[in-house]
Amino acid sequence: MGSTRKTVWDLGIELGHNRSQTVAKRSLLFLGSKQSGKTSIIHRFLDKKDEPKPTLALDYSYTRSDQSENQQCDVWELGEATYLLKLLPFVLKEEQLKSMAIILVLDLSKPHELVPITECLLNTISMRISPFMKKHSEDRRSSISKNKSERRSSMIKKLLPDITIPIIIMANKYDLLQEMEPEDLKLISKYLCSLCQSQGCSLIYTSIKRDQLVSRIRLLLKKHGFNEQTEFPEARFDYTKPIWMPSESDPSNLLDGDSLEMLKNMMIKRWKPIEIELKLPDDPAKDDNFKERDIDIIRSQRYQELENYRHHMDHKTD
Ligand SMILES: Nc1nc2c(ncn2[C@@H]2O[C@H](COP(=O)(O)OP(=O)(O)OP(=O)(O)O)[C@@H](O)[C@H]2O)c(=O)[nH]1
Ligand SMILES: [Mg+2]
Incomplete structure (x- = not known):
């Protein structure tokens, strides 16, 4: 008869x-x-002390909640706002x-x-x-329509899943706005x-240079990263102080009746917007931040070999 005892491996x-x-x-x-400070903010959340290096493409890290070992938060960072958006479907x-x-x-210090x-x-x-939301809503609708008693549109609305993904805008580097004109x-x-x-x-104004704002960043990220029920201060719309606007709050007092379109036009008139370039950046291997002695030696040997081969082929065709 075989033993039923489990090995350490099992x-x-x-x-x-x-x-x-x-x-x-x-x-x-x-x-x-x-x-704009993405990695710096992530490092504050992960309690990492090292200086951030520029992010080349997509970075991943994770952390566990200090309240429960079974809560894990995956953290993804897309390094560049625009051309790397093509990687969005992967995350x-x-x-x-x-x-x-x-x-x-x-980056609040770059209004343009x-x-x-x-x-x-x-x-x-x-x-x-949007396609996911639409599909989700249609799935729900078709399952509801099977049941005649639940056909009323109000009921459909009620049963639609609340799958709106939270989007938080962190307007960072608030500490650099000391010199900015109050009207701006x-x-x-x-x-x-x-x-x-x-x-x-x-919307939250942040700075990694201000302890109070760093605590706020951590609270907010814990809330969304671990579903922690955290006490957060009331919404604050006083523009002479760091703004804090939870998604459900109403900023009408600050807006003075100005529409988004009007405000956007004023912004464009005041700061000429940058052109968004969808091209790849310079070769990162030439960046001093990414020096790797052994790899760089092998790379330059390979380049030399390729260069010799190219010369050889050029002479052959002459
Ligand atoms: N003054 C100030 N500097 C900041 C703040 N946050 C980040 N920085 C600085 O901004 C620079 C870029 O920071 P990163 O955290 O690497 O920014 P990033 O958005 O991850 O950069 P990429 O991933 O390369 O696009 C670093 O020199 C940081 O020290 C801030 O709140 N205030
Ligand atoms: Mg980064």
Whole structure:
């Protein structure tokens, strides 16, 4: 008769299997303008002390909640606001809609980027998500119509799933606005609040240089990354202080009746918007931040070999 005792190996596999089944996963996806502070914000959330290097394409890390080992948060960062948006389908998938929050990080110290970058990002996200939302709504509708007593449209509306993905705009580098004219700061704040209201996003002014704002970043990311019920301050629309606008709040007092279109035109008139380029950046291998001694030696040997081969072929055809 064979022994029924489990080996250490069996127990290890069992443990790994059980653990993967019980871990609840959520994810945060960071997008935003180049050098706006995405990695710095992620490092504050992950308690990482190292200096951020430029993000080349798509970075991944994860963290576990300090309140529960079984809560995991995956953190994705897309390195460049525009041309890398082609990678969005790899991280923003239908099955993640209910467990993901998107964080758009903008650089407040570059007002000429705000309109084009924010519009480009929100449009791309919306294009990616809308087909899922439509499909989800249609599935629900067809299952409802099978049941005659539940055909009333009010009921359909009620049963539609709430799958709107939370989108948080982090307007970063607030510390660099000391010198900004109050009228300019007011215009930026009104534009961003109005845009967020129209899209159902939250807006928070952040800075990694201010402890109080870093604590707020951490609270917000814990709320979305681990579903933690955190106490958050009331909405704040005083443009002389860091703005905090939860998605459900009403910024009418700040907006003074100005429409989004009007505010956008004022922004464009005040700061000529940058052209969004959809081209690849310079070869990152030439960037000093990514020096790797051994790999660089092999690369230059290979380049030399290719160069010799090219010369050889040129002479042959002469
Ligand atoms: N003054 C100030 N500087 C900041 C702030 N956040 C980030 N930085 C600086 O901005 C630079 C870029 O920061 P990163 O965190 O690498 O920005 P990123 O958006 O991840 O950059 P890429 O991924 O390369 O596009 C670094 O020098 C940071 O120290 C901030 O709140 N205030
Ligand atoms: Mg980065």
